[in-house]
Amino acid sequence: MLLTVGFASAHARPAMYKCGVEVLEIKVDFTPRKAQLHLNDKQHTLQRIKSARDAHYVNRRAGLTLIAKKGDMTLLEGGREHHCKLQITP
Numbered sequence: 001m002l003l004t005v006g007f008a009s010a011h012a013r014p015a016m017y018k019c020g021v022e023v024l025e026i027k028v029d030f031t032p033r034k035a036q037l038h039l040n041d042k043q044h045t046l047q048r049i050k051s052a053r054d055a056h057y058v059n060r061r062a063g064l065t066l067i068a069k070k071g072d073m074t075l076l077e078g079g080r081e082h083h084c085k086l087q088i089t090p
Contacts, residue, residue: 017073019084026075026084028066030055035066039077 017026027038035057037044046057046066054069065076071086 016087017084018087019075019082024082026073026082028068028073030068037064037066
């Protein structure tokens with residue numbers, strides 16, 4: 001089990017997104033089956049669900065849905081919807 005956890009974390013691809021006019025910055029570490037979302041000084045693990053067109057992750061307990069497609073991401077947080085763009089760092 002420990003080897004599996006190390007393997008999954010070694011393949012995480014971190015990304016930084018900037019959302020909306022309120023300049024909300026969100027960091028997401030993507031793996032093939034999960035996304036680790038860093039939002040408002042809290043970390044949430046979202047499970048990937050099957051989707052034909054985009055990367056779709058959910059955490060129903062926390063009320064979070066993340067939909068990523070190319071450089072765009074939509075985060076549904078409770079009743080709020082954040083539209084985000086991938087930030088490219090030099």
